[in-house]
Amino acid sequence: MTAILTTRPAVSVAGLRKSFGTKVVLDGIDLTVTEGTVFALLGPNGAGKTTMVRILATLLAADGGSIHVAGHDLTREPDAVRAAIGLTGQFAAVDRLLTVRENLRLMADLNRLGRAEGRSRVDGLIERFDLGESAGKPVSVLSGGQQRRVDLAMTLVGDPRLIFLDEPTTGLDPRSRHEMWRIVRELVAEGVTVFLTTQYLDEADELADRIAVLDQGRIVAEGTPDELKRRIPGGHLLLRFADPATLRTAAAVLDTAQRDDAALTLQVPSDGGVASLRAVLAALDAVHVQPEHLAVHTPDLDDVFFAFTGAPATASDIASEEIR
Amino acid sequence: MTTLAHTLTDSRTMFHRQLLHLKRYPSLTGMLIGLPVIFLLLFVYVFGGTLGAGLGGGRQEYVNYLTPGILLFTVAGAVAGTAISVAMDMTEGIVDRFRSMDIARAALLTGHVLGSLVQIFLALGVVLGIALLIGFRPNATPLEWLAVIGVLAATAFALTWLAVALGMAADSVETASNTPMFLSLLPFLGSGFVPTESMPSGLRAFADYQPFTPVIETLRGLLLGTGIGNSAVIALVWCVGISLLSYVWAKRKYNQRASR
Numbered sequence: 275m276t277a278i279l280t281t282r283p284a285v286s287v288a289g290l291r292k293s294f295g296t297k298v299v300l301d302g303i304d305l306t307v308t309e310g311t312v313f314a315l316l317g318p319n320g321a322g323k324t325t326m327v328r329i330l331a332t333l334l335a336a337d338g339g340s341i342h343v344a345g346h347d348l349t350r351e352p353d354a355v356r357a358a359i360g361l362t363g364q365f366a367a368v369d370r371l372l373t374v375r376e377n378l379r380l381m382a383d384l385n386r387l388g389r390a391e392g393r394s395r396v397d398g399l400i401e402r403f404d405l406g407e408s409a410g411k412p413v414s415v416l417s418g419g420q421q422r423r424v425d426l427a428m429t430l431v432g433d434p435r436l437i438f439l440d441e442p443t444t445g446l447d448p449r450s451r452h453e454m455w456r457i458v459r460e461l462v463a464e465g466v467t468v469f470l471t472t473q474y475l476d477e478a479d480e481l482a483d484r485i486a487v488l489d490q491g492r493i494v495a496e497g498t499p500d501e502l503k504r505r506i507p508g509g510h511l512l513l514r515f516a517d518p519a520t521l522r523t524a525a526a527v528l529d530t531a532q533r534d535d536a537a538l539t540l541q542v543p544s545d546g547g548v549a550s551l552r553a554v555l556a557a558l559d560a561v562h563v564q565p566e567h568l569a570v571h572t573p574d575l576d577d578v579f580f581a582f583t584g585a586p587a588t589a590s591d592i593a594s595e596e597i598r
Numbered sequence: 599m600t601t602l603a604h605t606l607t608d609s610r611t612m613f614h615r616q617l618l619h620l621k622r623y624p625s626l627t628g629m630l631i632g633l634p635v636i637f638l639l640l641f642v643y644v645f646g647g648t649l650g651a652g653l654g655g656g657r658q659e660y661v662n663y664l665t666p667g668i669l670l671f672t673v674a675g676a677v678a679g680t681a682i683s684v685a686m687d688m689t690e691g692i693v694d695r696f697r698s699m700d701i702a703r704a705a706l707l708t709g710h711v712l713g714s715l716v717q718i719f720l721a722l723g724v725v726l727g728i729a730l731l732i733g734f735r736p737n738a739t740p741l742e743w744l745a746v747i748g749v750l751a752a753t754a755f756a757l758t759w760l761a762v763a764l765g766m767a768a769d770s771v772e773t774a775s776n777t778p779m780f781l782s783l784l785p786f787l788g789s790g791f792v793p794t795e796s797m798p799s800g801l802r803a804f805a806d807y808q809p810f811t812p813v814i815e816t817l818r819g820l821l822l823g824t825g826i827g828n829s830a831v832i833a834l835v836w837c838v839g840i841s842l843l844s845y846v847w848a849k850r851k852y853n854q855r856a857s858r
Binding site: 328331332333353354356357359361363364365366367368369370371372376380383384385386412425428429432 | 604607608611614615618619622623690691692694695696697698699700701
């Protein structure tokens with residue numbers, strides 16, 4: 275991820291609390307988002323992700339804690355915060371009766387851009403988001419993916435330096451999802467800070483510089499995707515052999531392996547790197563044994579997620595990459 | 599730019615948005631015009647002969663008596679459209695976008711009110727035109743016509759703000775389309791369709807003191823030269839009071855409301 279790292283935080287939160295009635299939704303959140311980076315708040319449904327975004331975007335008041343967004347105190351200068359941020363929520367925040375161009379022009383007017391500047395900004399966004407063909411159509415007739423693009427384009431009219439994306443790809447098909455990811459990467463390349471929430475682990479892994487795992491109102495883990503993965507054991511090579519005889523020969527040279535006679539497999543602890551793979555294959559070559567099948571399992575964010583949120587793990591081969 | 603300049607700019611932008619809505623969704627305006635026209639025709643041609651006789655004349659008498667009431671009925675019905683469009687905004691994601699932007703807080707609501715006033719005056723124009731076609735014969739001077747427009751504008755302004763607040767307070771579009779319905783009943787429970795003297799005493803007391811009656815009496819006086827008395831002052835006080843309370847209510851709801 276190409277990002278210009280500066281020391282000024284785009285978001286800094288300390289001791290944030292929020293309850294709805296007796297239900298505690300956010301229970302003492304501390305986090306810092308560095309300018310120009312992508313920060314992903316990862317968590318299951320109901321973890322408090324949307325509440326968090328709504329508070330940071332000035333839509334909801336916190337019960338306690340100190341919050342600075344884009345260098346401004348959230349409670350004292352909400353308008354200064356609003357002027358610096360953009361929000362694309364979970365539900366397309368578009369005017370369905372207006373056309374794509376009218377929606378964007380509405381944003382240009384509300385950002386009080388001059389006529390000429392507003393027009394050139396709108397034209398630029400229509401081109402950039404590939405909305406040329408649908409510019410004159412009412413948003414209501416567009417597909418979900420297109421509406422989400424219009425939504426994000428509307429957010430960008432004001433040229434915000436910090437963007438909140440609340441579950442930006444929920445409900446999108448794979449193509450629209452990848453399109454959304456591409457746009458997020460472009461924004462970050464331009465120096466925009468992105469604060470996104472997601473329940474998709476691959477999305478956080480794909481986009482984020484830092485990830486915080488939110489569960490039941492608390493941050494249960496935080497770090498870069500690699501740091502989080504390193505904290506989770508479970509990486510291994512899985513070798514399957516043609517018959518019990520070769521399995522025995524192989525097991526004799528790979529003494530750290532776990533042997534499964536029924537499945538004819540050996541499970542060798544490994545970090546999934548090329549060096550360890552090469553070492554295992556060299557050891558097998560030395561005794562003239564070739565596995566019938568080989569799979570590399572690296573711990574992924576699913577493992578991280580389940581490990582930290584205490585949910586039951588699914589089948590261990592959930593994201594194995596197969597090598598033939 | 600000052601705060602006032604921002605408020606004006608943003609309100610104009612939101613007003614423009616509402617005008618686009620009127621253009622995109624003409625069937626709503628059509629519906630808001632259709633109902634009072636049907637009532638006008640129904641009351642003049644079906645009930646008008648008998649009701650006119652009760653006033654000591656005939657159908658012609660009754661068209662004159664009825665039209666000011668129908669004009670107010672038009673306004674009362676049209677603000678249901680305002681409540682619906684406010685509730686539509688509030689239940690969609692767009693309001694979160696507006697609230698998370700640095701725009702004047704009252705602008706969205708002001709845009710709705712101004713857009714509705716345009717819609718209401720369109721409806722009033724059509725209804726008045728048809729009333730004139732079927733025999734309404736006002737004797738107002740140009741100055742009195744101006745006053746008529748002023749009274750209608752003040753009433754429409756007050757009821758539109760009330761509808762904005764109702765739309766804001768409603769938890770769904772369906773609720774928002776139902777709650778303003780009591781406003782359409784008020785011209786009936788006042789001097790809109792028959793003189794209040796003909797009603798039983800309890801109902802008559804209500805009819806005499808509810809806000810629509812002084813408005814109707816003022817319109818009737820201006821258009822047809824009947825006595826106005828203190829109706830105009832009472833009507834004005836009602837309009838100012840309803841406008842102020844509704845404005846405060848609506849703005850509070852807008853600021854505190856967390857949609858979804």
